[in-house]
Amino acid sequence: MTKSALVTGATGQDGSFLMELLLKKGYRVYGLVRRLSVPNLGNIEHLIDRVTLIDGDLIDQSSLNSAVKEAEPDEIYSLAAQSFVATSFVQPVLTGEITGLGVVRLLEAMRAYAADARLYQASSSEMFGKVDREPQDEGTPFHPRSPYGVAKVYAYWACVNYREAHGLFVSNGILFNHESERRGLEFLTRKVSNGVARIHHGLAKTITLGNLDAKRDWGYAPEFVDLMWRILQHKESDDFVGATGEAHSVREFVEEAFHVAGISDWEAHVKIDEKNFRPSEIYNLRGDPGKAKRVLGWQAKTTFKELAKIMVEADIENLEGSRKPK
Ligand code: GDP
Numbered sequence: 001m002t003k004s005a006l007v008t009g010a011t012g013q014d015g016s017f018l019m020e021l022l023l024k025k026g027y028r029v030y031g032l033v034r035r036l037s038v039p040n041l042g043n044i045e046h047l048i049d050r051v052t053l054i055d056g057d058l059i060d061q062s063s064l065n066s067a068v069k070e071a072e073p074d075e076i077y078s079l080a081a082q083s084f085v086a087t088s089f090v091q092p093v094l095t096g097e098i099t100g101l102g103v104v105r106l107l108e109a110m111r112a113y114a115a116d117a118r119l120y121q122a123s124s125s126e127m128f129g130k131v132d133r134e135p136q137d138e139g140t141p142f143h144p145r146s147p148y149g150v151a152k153v154y155a156y157w158a159c160v161n162y163r164e165a166h167g168l169f170v171s172n173g174i175l176f177n178h179e180s181e182r183r184g185l186e187f188l189t190r191k192v193s194n195g196v197a198r199i200h201h202g203l204a205k206t207i208t209l210g211n212l213d214a215k216r217d218w219g220y221a222p223e224f225v226d227l228m229w230r231i232l233q234h235k236e237s238d239d240f241v242g243a244t245g246e247a248h249s250v251r252e253f254v255e256e257a258f259h260v261a262g263i264s265d266w267e268a269h270v271k272i273d274e275k276n277f278r279p280s281e282i283y284n285l286r287g288d289p290g291k292a293k294r295v296l297g298w299q300a301k302t303t304f305k306e307l308a309k310i311m312v313e314a315d316i317e318n319l320e321g322s323r324k325p326k
Pocket of ligand 1: 085126188208209210215216276
């Protein structure tokens with residue numbers, strides 16, 4: 001029988017790659033989208049004819065109930081969130097409402113109308129925050145460093161609790177940063193790849209950044225949505241870290257991105273502005289994906305350098321045609 005999947009956060013980077021994967025696997029796919037006066041369907045325009053979009057919002061319980069009733073999902077992918085760390089410092093209450101409580105609302109809708117479904121929760125390496133060990137795995141304690149991280153910890157434990165208290169199949173993927181040409185422009189990797197492409201085309205001279213010393217474990221998003229799917233095919237609900245196992249600094253990413261575009265004096269094109277620093281930063285994140293490999297046969301493949309190349313080349317191509325006349 002055709003399986004049905006409901007994806008929240010359908011218009012985001014992960015939602016778009018995941019819906020592609022589910023369509024390829026023959027699922028009937030429903031995507032929850034927030035109604036906006038100017039729709040942001042850019043990432044999923046090529047999928048619109050093949051998926052059913054349902055209007056809904058994580059702050060509105062009845063809209064989630066209706067979405068679950070309509071989709072009759074076998075699998076629910078909880079990807080929607082206020083997902084940008086910097087914004088969470090200026091909108092902490094909204095972030096808690098959506099990224100934290102929103103997941104409980106979705107769990108309630110599942111409990112009432114799809115108790116036999118399986119739910120994947122997009123947990124985050126930001127939950128580890130101020131880490132006391134390296135690499136981080138499923139047993140590493142959480143010490144979040146932003147309202148976003150705090151909200152994700154709440155949602156994580158809500159999922160564990162619904163598993164233990166109500167016997168629902170709810171699994172967490174604790175995913176480290178994963179990027180792509182579809183990443184939002186506010187995130188570091190995309191801000192840099194887009195900025196480098198603009199400099200390449202003569203549309204800008206510099207990029208303004210913040211802390212270049214922070215390290216992240218950056219992987220390629222399409223591989224990480226495959227992990228989400230695998231987590232829900234496992235015989236029991238459980239929690240898994242998804243990571244490449246390698247960490248690189250922001251500085252290294254910037255250097256590599258300029259290198260891809262053939263620009264050697266990158267420092268001449270980068271400005272630093274205090275406003276791009278976080279009130280409390282996470283300096284070092286590196287995941288241990290051993291359990292995902294052992295139990296699910298999953299492994300990240302795209303290297304750090306390949307990721308930078310994919311992103312910079314895609315942005316250079318996107319901006320082809322907007323080159324400034326000399
Ligand atoms: P995060 O790991 O979820 O916060 O993902 P981001 O892509 O937003 O940030 C990754 C790292 O890059 C963090 O340590 C940021 O402090 C650092 N960073 C340095 N400059 C910038 C910038 O201008 N924008 C963003 N988004 N991050 C920056």
